[in-house]
Amino acid sequence: MYEGVVQDLIDELGRLPGVGPKSAQRIAFHLLQADPADVHRLASILNEVKAKVKFCSVCFNVSEEETCRICRDPRREPSVLCVVEEYKDVVAIERTREFRGRYHVLGGAISPIDGIGPDQLRIRELVQRLNDPGITEVILATDPNLEGEATATYLTRQLSPLGLKVTRLASGLPVGGDLEYADEVTLGRAFAGRRAAE
Numbered sequence: 001m002y003e004g005v006v007q008d009l010i011d012e013l014g015r016l017p018g019v020g021p022k023s024a025q026r027i028a029f030h031l032l033q034a035d036p037a038d039v040h041r042l043a044s045i046l047n048e049v050k051a052k053v054k055f056c057s058v059c060f061n062v063s064e065e066e067t068c069r070i071c072r073d074p075r076r077e078p079s080v081l082c083v084v085e086e087y088k089d090v091v092a093i094e095r096t097r098e099f100r101g102r103y104h105v106l107g108g109a110i111s112p113i114d115g116i117g118p119d120q121l122r123i124r125e126l127v128q129r130l131n132d133p134g135i136t137e138v139i140l141a142t143d144p145n146l147e148g149e150a151t152a153t154y155l156t157r158q159l160s161p162l163g164l165k166v167t168r169l170a171s172g173l174p175v176g177g178d179l180e181y182a183d184e185v186t187l188g189r190a191f192a193g194r195r196a197a198e
Contacts, residue, residue: 006032058129060105060122062087070094070103077101082139083126083155085109085148089141101139104129109147110154118154126155130162137165144171144189 001007006028014024031039055061056068063069070076070090080101084090090103106121130138140155142148152168159166172190173182182190 055105059103060107060125061090061103075100078134079136080139081129081135081137082141084141085143085151093141099139101137106142106151109142109151111147111150121151123155123158127158127162130159130164135164137167140166140168144169 002010009031010021010024010028013019013027014021016024019027031042052064053062054064054066056063056066056071058067058071061068061070065072077100080099081104082093082099082101083104083106084093085106085108087105090105093099093103104122104126106123106126108116108121110116110118110121129135138155138159140152142151142155156166156168170189170193172186172193173179179187
């Protein structure tokens with residue numbers, strides 16, 4: 001334990017996701033030894049982010065304006081909507097340059113253990129968006145874990161009556177992986193999602 005404000009800094013850094021006590025201590029001491037101008041610049045950016053960044057009123061992605069750049073882009077395909085759990089998932093999909101539609105960010109996944117049910121997610125807003133007759137396909141791009149699967153299953157049941165094409169991202173073996181190290185679920189999905197050889 002350290003004195004006063006140093007311990008307060010370590011405690012606050014330790015509250016960040018993925019930052020454990022040792023990492024928090026390391027970051028705190030880095031900041032203490034850093035040039036004051038660098039620390040002020042970091043503090044300024046943190047304040048600016050909190051002041052300027054909000055959530056897109058359409059898809060709930062992060063944005064500095066009322067709507068995000070993807071929702072404003074007229075070149076995006078308006079008939080296909082990709083549903084993701086978090087904002088970082090949008091960035092991951094955008095990096096592939098394979099998807100040209102629009103997004104809807106749920107803000108998490110169904111997780112009864114964590115007390116997160118459908119009402120805590122932006123599912124109601126999703127259903128409202130799907131009243132637009134121009135949307136013909138919804139791609140469920142939730143994580144391939146227990147919570148993501150539960151969320152995708154729930155959404156499939158909710159969206160099926162709307163008469164839209166509801167698809168799920170394929171999952172299976174990673175490129176560069178070895179069959180012998182794949183778990184049974186991953187290998188099973190790879191078999192179920194197999195496609196014709198090109």
